Amino acid sequence: MMRRSHRKSRNGCLECKKRHTSRCLGKQLTLQCDETRPSCINCATVQRNCQFSTPRPAAEWPPSDRSASPQIPSAGPSTGPASTPAPPSAAFPGLQLFTSVKEPHSRVNMVHMELLHHSITDTALYPVPDSGMKSIILTTALREPYVMHSTLALSAHHLSVIRPNQQAYYYNLAMQLQTHALSLFNSIDVALLGDSVEKRVPVFIFSCVLGFHALCDTLSHRDPDFDSALSRFVAYIGLHRGLLTVMNGYWDELRKTELQVIFDDMVPAWFQVKSEGRECDGLRERLASAGLDAEELEATQHTLDVVQWVFDSRPGPEGRAYVLCSWAPMLRSPFVRMLEAGRPEALAVLAYYFLVMHHCREVWMIGGAGQHFLTLLANHFRGGDWYAWPPGTQLPPHQHIERIVQDPIPMARDFVVTRPQEPDAPRIAEIHLAAMDANPLLHAQFPAPESLKALEQFLEAYTVQQLRDSGSGVLVARDVDTGVVVGFAKWDSPTHPENVKLESGDMRYLEGCQRAFLDGYASLAEEAKRRCFPDQACYRLSFVCTDPAYQGLGAGSLLTRKVLEMAAVDGLPVYLESTEVAVPMYEKLGFKVIDGFEMKITRPGSTDSEDIYKESCMAWHPLSKQGGS
Known part of the structure; x- marks a missing residue:
């Protein structure tokens, strides 16, 4: 009879070899050593002192000695x-x-x-x-x-x-x-x-x-x-x-190892959180009167601070998702115990965590997960003791959730950012005018319907010209489900500078335009740019416009982040001029107001009344340039 082949345990431990565990003794079959170090499974199971006489296999050598x-x-x-x-x-x-988990290898x-x-x-x-x-x-x-x-x-x-x-x-x-x-x-x-x-x-x-x-x-x-x-x-x-x-x-x-760059640029603020926004104030008040002991209250408020910090966008657009992914290690033990027990106070904080995660849904690992968990939490809270909140406080978690779930245009609608094609130019021009319609400067510059129509045709032709230059800065956001262009961003960079600001070019000669307001604005904007960035190279974000029907759903922020990502790769700051209404949105993305200017314009619908029009000059710097802020 042929003997069955058997792989001997050449590198087995001394205890297994002594017990002949690789052989069949009489009718008793014992197991060979699995050679796991520092303790094989046989010795670990019966709590024997496991020792090896042979050198470690190559796979277990220290890093400096490995060749395979x-x-x-x-x-x-x-x-x-x-x-x-x-x-x-x-x-x-x-x-x-x-x-040890023994698996086939290759x-x-x-x-x-x-x-x-x-x-x-x-x-x-x-x-x-x-x-x-x-x-x-x-x-x-x-x-x-x-x-x-x-x-x-x-x-x-x-x-x-x-x-x-x-x-x-x-x-x-x-x-x-x-x-x-x-x-x-x-x-x-x-x-x-x-x-x-x-x-x-x-x-x-x-x-x-x-x-x-x-x-x-x-x-x-x-x-x-x-x-x-x-x-x-x-x-x-x-x-x-x-x-x-x-x-x-x-x-x-x-901090003194190669991890210093991480701890110096990213971590300090995460472990000494100072939130500034107001989104979580209602929950803070509720927690303060919830009867938590001092340790539980402190741990819960600290957890909420981290969530609020992401609401504040303090890490900048690149770091928001990282804070969400690093949330678990920052939790303190009393809060974790409350969460394990399903305490409503901890679940309310968890709802805000998934709410802010929902706002970062463009990150690949998040997607629609925030809304899914929010829906489950909304159903869990509905009808319970935490459903009735004191009057005058901000919206409780379930109402935030229901606002998202019941929105006629779901906030979870996905957008994809791409470079447009020439057939998209009419849609880009249409969005430009629709998004800027609330801006009084536009109507001072182009006061009549005929002049606005001429402007739309000009913007369409101008966009086609930009798209024929493969390196020009133009991106659009499309609705994933319908393919409709919902917004666009335009910018120039050191490799593709804007030689003439749009308002200083051929737009000045359009029929019906008020050239004085175009020239006045262009002059003030260029002077401000020279004050803010006289010599340093930068990206200049000219326009971020979203169809009013899609505003508030994240398309504009997504487009802006894409430009910030490109600037970060080049290690360059981003500069823009913003209307006062849009300043908070850009601040949430990490921009800071560094200058500004104002001018007198004709009040819409009037020929002799004037208003003061203001814009803020804002700058964003890559994280390494901001000192971790």
Whole structure:
């Protein structure tokens, strides 16, 4: 009879070899050593002292000694149904040290190279400002296999979102990679880290990447009932917070490592939050009279401060989503316990968290998740003790939610930003006049219907001319469902400067225009620009216009953020002149008023009455230029 082939445990521990656990003794079959270090499963199960006599395999050598690539689970075809992704409880098991998950392995293949390339080149993957963090993540991933697996997993999850026809394949691949990343991380003996701060840097990076991915997975599910959704979200919070426990007592020292750029530019304000907006005032008053003990009240108010801070847009457009993704580690233990217990005070704060998340729905990992959770929370609050709020306070969570859900044009309507084509020029000109109709300067410059019609034709032709220059600054926002252009943005940059301001060009010769108001405005605007940016290169945002039927839904903010992203890549500030009405919107995006000007114009409908027209000069700087503000 042929003997069955058997792989001997060449690198097994001394205890397993002594017990001959790789052989069949009589009728008793015992298990071979699984070679997991620092303690194999056999020894860990019966609490034996596990010791190895052989050197560690190459995959477990310190980073400086490794020459081989880390082993990554095979990216084979998906075997599960496309509509039934693995639940987060399977994808993100609890962290239990010394527990190994044995899975089939393969060498790195071209799919993994694709994932690595995507994580390097895609600017939307990580919801972080350009602070050097992405470079630190990738550098750390090349040293630590568990960071690399987690980085590739997040890349695969992103591809599952942006390539819907391959959603199941990339989603399952992401789960395989992340599960293996956790198994590698679980095998680390935290005691071996000692007092080394450098050894905690990869753990911090891993916690950031895994936290992003865990939140992505949580938000991608659409649990139909509130209890299931809350349980899933609380499990995510526990995982994300648990990863950072090994950082306790080392935060100050981490600032002295390569993470300094992150802590100096991004973190300080997050852990010393000073909110300024008023959106959460009603909830603050309610919490103050809710009978919470001092510890619970302090922790709940602190959590609400973080939410209000995102309402205030203080991190700037790049950092808002990062604060939302970093919310869980910033929570304090009393608030987490209240959330786990389903306390209404904590759930009310959670409603505001998902409300502000809804306003960041253009971020790929968020999408429509904010509105889904808001709807579940609205149904949960309706009819309960927290339904009746004291008169005079601001809207409670369920009314904020219902306003969103019942809006005739849903706030969750998605827009996509693209470069327009020449056939879009008439629509852009139409939006320009419709959006500027409330501006008294427009009617002073073009007081008659005939002159406005001439202006519309001019703007159409002018836009066609711009679009024929492939490098000109023009973007439009389209309704994803209908394809209708709902807004546009125009700007110039150092590579494509606007030689002549629009009001100083051929527009002055249009029939019926009041040239004095065009010339006067152009002169004041150019003088202000020279005062604000006399020598420094910058982007100049000329127009951000949204169809009035779509205003307030985020199209204008989305367009502006796209321009800010391009300016940030170039490391340049953005300058604009804004009407007084639009100043608050730009301030929420990180702009600051730095100058202004005013002029006398004819009052609309009058020939002899005058009004004072004012505009504010505003500037936005990349995060690294703002000192973290």
